[in-house]
Amino acid sequence: MNQTLLVNRKDFRDTKLVSTPNTDLADHHIRVDIGPFALTANNITYMVTGDMIGYWKFFAPKAYAIDAEGFGRMPVWGYGIVTGSKCADIAVGTRVYGFFPIANSIDLKPAKLSSLGFQDGAEHRAHLHPVYNSYTLVENDPSFDPKLDDLQPVLRPLFTTSFLIDDFFADNGFFGAEQIVLLSASSKTALGSAFCLKNREAAKIIGLTSKTNMAFTTNTGFYDQVENYTDIDNLDATKKTALIDMAGNGEVNAKLYDLFGDNLVYNCMVGKSHWQGAPPPKSEKGAPPAMFFAPDQAKKRIKEWGGAEFAKNLAASWLPFCDSAGHWLDITKQSGDATLLECYNGFLDGKANPSQGNLFTL
Ligand SMILES: NC(=O)c1ccc[n+]([C@@H]2O[C@H](COP(=O)([O-])OP(=O)(O)OC[C@H]3O[C@@H](n4cnc5c(N)ncnc54)[C@H](OP(=O)(O)O)[C@@H]3O)[C@@H](O)[C@H]2O)c1
The missing domain is CATH 3.40.50.720 (NAD(P)-binding Rossmann-like Domain)
Structure with missing residues (x-):
């Protein structure tokens, strides 16, 4: 079964966990087990601006055959691991980073594959901003330093x-x-x-x-x-x-x-x-x-500087900032819905501790 967290789009305090049976993996798809992913105030804002900017559309329950009128799935940034593959270019065991729903797993359809990553080719995501449809192959991307593994999902986006x-x-x-x-x-x-x-x-x-x-x-x-x-x-x-x-x-x-x-x-x-x-x-x-x-702004700069120069300039500030985080940020890794919902409600109530970075796996 695949468990997922649904949020009432009109009342964020109204949440429910639902389980759907895992279906057979479709051709050209991969199954990705999700986690750990980060939770910050930014995720709450994705819901606040969900209708205006379209964040509800990425993992809309209906698009994944989940019957939940009026509910949506809040997107998060995090890691995933490929546990099933019907895509010739991506092996089981591959680690990815990107935009996910809060769920045990998701099926993605890799498209525009390069040595560094791919886009999810799901039809309902085709018109959405490519930044949020991109998945990085963590082991192939030199900007993913293993020493920063826990910091990345919290701070990188x-x-x-x-x-x-x-x-x-x-x-x-x-x-x-x-x-x-x-x-x-x-x-x-x-x-x-x-x-x-x-x-x-x-x-x-x-x-x-x-x-x-x-x-x-x-x-x-x-x-x-x-x-x-x-x-x-x-x-x-x-x-x-x-x-x-x-x-x-x-x-x-x-x-x-x-x-x-x-x-x-x-x-x-x-x-x-x-x-x-x-x-x-x-x-x-x-x-x-x-x-x-x-x-x-990223699109503008990538056009002007080129992708490589953009990555170099970003890395020049990112790495010192990560060094600084050792002095002001503690990361905790937890699993299960109880701790996740406690943290989620803390963000809704303005009780989040800014010195805390929160990673979860459902
Ligand atoms: N436009 C963009 O492209 C973009 C990109 C990234 C982030 N953002 C936005 O930047 C904002 C900060 O995101 P973040 O992930 O960096 O936040 P974060 O680190 O989780 O921030 C926590 C801080 O936000 C304030 N806060 C959180 N929940 C609150 C609540 N319910 N009531 C009152 N204050 C609350 C508190 O700060 P204070 O006590 O200091 O107020 C708290 O210390 C979000 O709105 C996010 O969407 C926008």
């Missing part, structure tokens, strides 16, 4: 975004900002961005976080100043300021617009870790919020 945000800001002359304020500063995506931006020494890097995450965020050393959401008035409103917003909290945004006015030169909307927060306000002064979608 987030750090790639951090790297691209930093690159986007540098490419645009930091929008003339003298200081850059990162919201949800304790999130891994914000930490990665702060890490890259601080190294450039182009602007003062400021973190905004919750009271409970102040000490953690300060101790990473990635920010020149850290404030909590209730002390926004401590920020210097006379300076040209850009925001990088992982929180997506309209109330906090409104306070920042009031404080900075025309000195708010750019508002980069990256995430919605405060998933129940109000939408961004309509601002009369200052730059309006601008959506950042990492895969689009």
Whole structure:
């Protein structure tokens, strides 16, 4: 049997595990046992933006013959191991990395195979963004260092975004900002961005976080100043300021617009870790919020730099960031639905510990 986690698309607290019988593997397909995979606030945001960006479509229950009206499958990043193969080029035992549903296993149809990986050729995924349809053959890809095995699923999809945000800001002359304020500063995506931006020494890097995450965020050393959401008035409103917003909290945004006015030169909307927060306000002064979608910036840079140069530039920041993680991140590996759901509900309730990286196998 193949067990999978379903989430009510209108009420994320309503989850259920269902089991479906394993069918015969179809020709040209592989069966991949899923795990370990990571869980971070980013996965919750996939559901929040699931209808707008299409994240519900990747593993829609219906496409996998699971009868569950109104429910969807939250995507996660992680490893898998090939346990069955009717694809001549991929052997049983091959380890892959990519985008998965929370389930025991999934059948994929490898297409566009190269020495480094393949795309899932499932018909219902053909029109979806290729970044999320790509699977890496872990043993063949030199950027997958075995020493970083546990860190990769937790940090890699987030750090790639951090790297691209930093690159986007540098490419645009930091929008003339003298200081850059990162919201949800304790999130891994914000930490990665702060890490890259601080190294450039182009602007003062400021973190905004919750009271409970102040000490953690300060101790990473990635920010020149850290404030909590209730002390926004401590920020210097006379300076040209850009925001990088992982929180997506309209109330906090409104306070920042009031404080900075025309000195708010750019508002980069990256995430919605405060998933129940109000939408961004309509601002009369200052730059309006601008959506950042990492895969689009990656596409632009791969076109301009070429794939090899992109990988080289990414690796040049990724490896030092992974080194730093030894000081601020503990990874735990767990299995079974009870611990998984506890962690999942912790993210919904805002109780996640930012110093914790969570890996699971169902
Ligand atoms: N646009 C893109 O392409 C892209 C790519 C990657 C990530 N992102 C987004 O960046 C955001 C951060 O993702 P991540 O995986 O890096 O997060 P993470 O490391 O899991 O972040 C945990 C932090 O998020 C805040 N948080 C989490 N759940 C919360 C809740 N229910 N209520 C209030 N605060 C909560 C807390 O930070 P504070 O106390 O500091 O607020 C917490 O310490 C997500 O919204 C994600 O989707 C976007």
